[in-house]
Amino acid sequence: MKLIVKAIIIYFGLAFTAFSILLAIFGVTSVAEDERDKQLPSRLKSIEYSASRNDYTWLAEYMEIDMDYEEEFEPYWERAIMHEAMLRYRIFEAASDAGLGEEFDEEAEKYEELLWEYCEEPVYERNVPYGEYFMELSGYQTED
Amino acid sequence: MKCPYCHGEVPAQSITCPFCGRENPEGIAFQQEVQKKIQRNKLLKPFLMKQQTPELISRMMSRIIFILIVVNVVAYGFVFLLAVFTTRKEVREPEKDSFAQRYISEWKDLDYHYFNTYYRELKDQVEMLDRGEMPDEIEIRNLVNGAHRALEESEGEEIHETIYLYEVAFFRGFLGLTEEESLFLEPDEDGEYGVMFSDDERITVAVEAIQDTYREEWECETDS
Numbered sequence A: 001m002k003l004i005v006k007a008i009i010i011y012f013g014l015a016f017t018a019f020s021i022l023l024a025i026f027g028v029t030s031v032a033e034d035e036r037d038k039q040l041p042s043r044l045k046s047i048e049y050s051a052s053r054n055d056y057t058w059l060a061e062y063m064e065i066d067m068d069y070e071e072e073f074e075p076y077w078e079r080a081i082m083h084e085a086m087l088r089y090r091i092f093e094a095a096s097d098a099g100l101g102e103e104f105d106e107e108a109e110k111y112e113e114l115l116w117e118y119c120e121e122p123v124y125e126r127n128v129p130y131g132e133y134f135m136e137l138s139g140y141q142t143e144d
Numbered sequence B: 001m002k003c004p005y006c007h008g009e010v011p012a013q014s015i016t017c018p019f020c021g022r023e024n025p026e027g028i029a030f031q032q033e034v035q036k037k038i039q040r041n042k043l044l045k046p047f048l049m050k051q052q053t054p055e056l057i058s059r060m061m062s063r064i065i066f067i068l069i070v071v072n073v074v075a076y077g078f079v080f081l082l083a084v085f086t087t088r089k090e091v092r093e094p095e096k097d098s099f100a101q102r103y104i105s106e107w108k109d110l111d112y113h114y115f116n117t118y119y120r121e122l123k124d125q126v127e128m129l130d131r132g133e134m135p136d137e138i139e140i141r142n143l144v145n146g147a148h149r150a151l152e153e154s155e156g157e158e159i160h161e162t163i164y165l166y167e168v169a170f171f172r173g174f175l176g177l178t179e180e181e182s183l184f185l186e187p188d189e190d191g192e193y194g195v196m197f198s199d200d201e202r203i204t205v206a207v208e209a210i211q212d213t214y215r216e217e218w219e220c221e222t223d224s
Helices: A002-038 A040-052 A057-066 A071-095 A102-119 A125-137 B025-086 B098-105 B113-130 B137-153 B157-172 B199-221
Strands: none
Touching: A002 A040, A002 B098, A040 A057, A040 A071, A040 B199, A057 A071, A057 B098, A057 B113, A071 A125, A071 B113, A071 B157, A102 A125, A102 B157, A125 B113, B025 B113, B113 B137, B113 B157, B113 B199, B137 B157
């Protein structure tokens, strides 16, 4: 009887140990992957990919989640602001044109100023074409 | 010991004297005793094995169980330490006056869960239209439902008004819906937004109107 009990304990113990070892291996590999993803080149590559697809819906959110606040990410933060200014200007300008009310006129005016501030002469050279594109989408042409 | 014949030195276990070659009685007696014991052990072996095996197996099993416990304790201790050290998140802050800091402090004025969900949907659809793609009915329905949900879940009058302003600007201004088509932005007679299912008439009317708007825009772009 004692032997049977021990045999059962060993049987389940072996299965449990196999699971524990797998868990430990999985833990090590996932930590190694996380560490690699946290490195600047890896984060930069991921953001460059989002930006290259013009995926502004997630660009800033990804950067905020990963706390991408280093100098290398500044052009992308600038571009996210430019895109946000363009989007809000277009929405409130349309509302203002539709005569929905004064508050919409004020918002449109506010975002128009911001649109010009950020898109006319972006700080980062690589954002200049995006500035022109966003201005164009907003119905403006920037001076060459 | 001494050989009884030649008195030479004979090893006790030797059956003959190495000097005179005669038999050594003590050595012979010793060897006979050894043979007897070997024979006895041979006879006893099955019986002893039968008697001792369960005890041996039990001991071996106890050792295996002990080893398994040690391995598990080490494995879980390792995983625990790994979890403790890796969950300590490094906190970075954006530099003052950087674009990152400006984006977070100035452009996230409506950082509420439901509004964020709706706003993502809105951005997606505007981006699609800019690329010349037409959002499908499910995407439009998600946008309208998201807008309604953001209004329903907004806490505080100020936040509610800001969300309302953004949504009216988008649906009535940007998409050009009429008041009748954008009734989902308004509360019911009790001043509540309440639960609105995706098959609600107000949602359906809005979705159809948005689809028409998108289609017109898309056709205009295709023509041009």
